[in-house]
Amino acid sequence: MMNDFLEAQELLKNTSKDQSTYEINEALKTIKRYNEELYLQTLKSFDTHTLANVAIITPDHILEDILEHLSIIKIAKAVEELESDDATDLIKRFEELNPQKTLAILNRLSSEDKEEILRLKNYDENTAGAYMQTEIFTASIDESIEKAIKRYRILKHSGQVDQIFQVYIIDNQGKLCNAINLSDLLIWDFKLSFADIIKNNSEKYKCYSIKDYEDIQKAIDIVEDYDLSVLAVVNDDEVLLGRITYDDIHDLIQENATEQIYNLAGVDEDAEEESAFKAAKARAFWLMINLTTSLISANIISLFSGEIEQLVALAVLMPIVASMGGNTGSQALAVTVRKLSLNEVEFKDAKKVILRESGISLLNGLIFASIMSIIAFIWFKTALLGLVIALSMLINLALAGFVGSFVPLTLKKFKIDPAVGSSVVITAITDGLGFFSFLLLAKMILL
Amino acid sequence: MMNDFLEAQELLKNTSKDQSTYEINEALKTIKRYNEELYLQTLKSFDTHTLANVAIITPDHILEDILEHLSIIKIAKAVEELESDDATDLIKRFEELNPQKTLAILNRLSSEDKEEILRLKNYDENTAGAYMQTEIFTASIDESIEKAIKRYRILKHSGQVDQIFQVYIIDNQGKLCNAINLSDLLIWDFKLSFADIIKNNSEKYKCYSIKDYEDIQKAIDIVEDYDLSVLAVVNDDEVLLGRITYDDIHDLIQENATEQIYNLAGVDEDAEEESAFKAAKARAFWLMINLTTSLISANIISLFSGEIEQLVALAVLMPIVASMGGNTGSQALAVTVRKLSLNEVEFKDAKKVILRESGISLLNGLIFASIMSIIAFIWFKTALLGLVIALSMLINLALAGFVGSFVPLTLKKFKIDPAVGSSVVITAITDGLGFFSFLLLAKMILL
Incomplete structure (x- = not known):
């Protein structure tokens, strides 16, 4: 671990314009972990250009140190180094940490820059205005x-x-x-x-x-x-x-992609930048919802306790149906969410997309229903058990493709991010339906 | 559905440089579905500029039609409209569909353009050379x-x-x-x-x-x-x-993100552009692997058939442990994969990342173990059952965070895309471990 520190120290010794701000920022974070004094010294040694560029990407706890330990004059000079959009972002973040000092910094700027920032600050977070630079010719x-x-x-x-x-x-x-x-x-x-x-x-x-x-x-x-x-x-x-x-567009595309991947997995992007406690808290929210849907599935299973007691093979096989359905649903979901976000698909194409996804999953349902019926037959020597698992697999997989595309399209229709929460909903449906269809068919056909 | 057709027809009636190529391409695909003759007529009516730009983004089946129904001269002129990187991509795709006609097209180009394309074609797919334009000053x-x-x-x-x-x-x-x-x-x-x-x-x-x-x-x-x-x-x-x-970089960032989301879900990006049959086939590959790991889980469950027969509540509760573990693992996986791809984390940070992820999942493990022990106790009126599920939940969740970060980091170490297959591996582990720990603890403590 100590190597980290020495490397970071080496890197910060000769900061030139050639080093990426990202590297400087990482080194700074490492130094802070090992030696607070050296860290503050390094922070103070930055020229305004480096300081400005580090400030716009650094986490809040380092911004706090900047506000606390650097002079208003130096911070103001750093703000002036930035283009108006970045300067505005930085001022907004300073403001959340320390409104009074931020006001002092603003008052140190040229009246033109100050006005500009105050005007840009008023734009809503997701508008074009919030991302524009005003330096134009x-x-x-x-x-x-x-x-x-x-x-x-x-x-x-x-x-x-x-x-x-x-x-x-x-x-x-x-x-x-x-x-x-x-x-x-x-x-x-x-x-x-x-x-x-x-x-x-x-x-x-x-x-x-x-x-x-x-x-x-x-x-x-x-x-x-x-x-x-x-x-x-x-x-x-x-x-x-x-x-x-173009560089703002690059960043936005990356951010959107990160958000999408995180949302699909039930992770909050902002919380992940914070302490492990805050990250855990944000993740716990989606785990709580998952626990609730799992309990519903468990309730479905408990409806068939008698059947499971009679034939324990049901308990052995039922997770396979649920798992295959969940996987099929995730595939349909990933494709639909991504195509929606790339504008390759709009709500008016909903019918086409749902048909395609249901078709694909029906095809795979047929294949895996056949495979699984043979395996179940060989394993448990009961032809009817093979039939039961084949039928429930077919139903669950075909429906997984349907819900995997229907859910994100519906969320999109209601202007909700189709990546948020859809995984949990789809797994809940494929789990619940997987257990229910398998156990019900077993009850009807086998027992 | 007919509305689609009329809209597409309207759009293609007056193609101007103002329309995005994307829209033209979509309209073309729609027309093809309804009226093959009108579609070919439209294709033939394109000026070389529009033809060139549509060709680089259109699917293979339309490229085939271009090769079959348009003159070599016109296609060659369209290729010359493109910058060298796009021209090379197009020629490569033509070549896969019809090598002979492609040769004829190449021979129609100026010797300079031809040489350029032949040179660029030799670059490996993932090298900088494969993406460069040679039009420089x-x-x-x-x-x-x-x-x-x-x-x-x-x-x-x-x-x-x-x-x-x-x-x-x-x-x-x-x-x-x-x-x-x-x-x-x-x-x-x-x-x-x-x-x-x-x-x-x-x-x-x-x-x-x-x-x-x-x-x-x-x-x-x-x-x-x-x-x-x-x-x-x-x-x-x-x-x-x-x-x-910058525009190639935009496209690359989007493509990387799409690939990552698709890989995490077990979907092949190229196959998704093709017919439902091909897409289903590519998805079936990952479903087959998932079936295999589910069968291993089923085998684990069957080791405890006797215990389940004795206490059917075990069959009711065991999917909850597996599902919560899977979800926790997916969260850790998404964060690790994304941070790796954004270079926010490298292999040398492995220890730090694994510690953080294990810590987060341990925290949530503690929370959900407590919640679940209470629920199990209330539901089945057995304190020891609450203890069993709490312990197995804690073990499974804590380990889910570990494998969710360890697996992608290890893949990265061996220069394998950390998004490919890691979901399946992690779910296999959390499912298997979830069932095993729960049932084993039940056997040891309860029965």
């Missing part, structure tokens, strides 16, 4: 390329814009009308005005945009559908407010 | 910005380069030495040479690159760590070969 349609470039140089020098990928063109009413990629700009004579070059190419210089209050998920969809590097954010009057860039 | 370090821009105009006119984000700077030995973002270029006097502007800014114009034979996963990591829009691909001599762009 716009040009009026009558301006010449040459003039715009000169203006860009000045803005860049003063730090008001940073990297840009496109020039946004504003018409005389102040509305965003076009976006020209820098590489498309380079091919023109710089004496021309934007109006000149757009005239016969308005389709080519079309600007994709999203309203600031729209769902960020829509932004991801547009970026993916049209392979964009940047998406403009506008208000209701088509006035340009900011941009969402 | 390079400048020699001694060239002036002005001259480079003039050269770019000519190349762009002739279609040899398309959109660029950076100018790659090559030193006198032909090695890639820097990359300058277009927006960073704009701020300089265009009379200056690249050597002039790089001189004191080599850190700022650092070029991130990856070797062509390296794993594409590494490319994703670099792009995410440094928030890049483009990553250069070089050979062993640092000679620039191509670039990987």
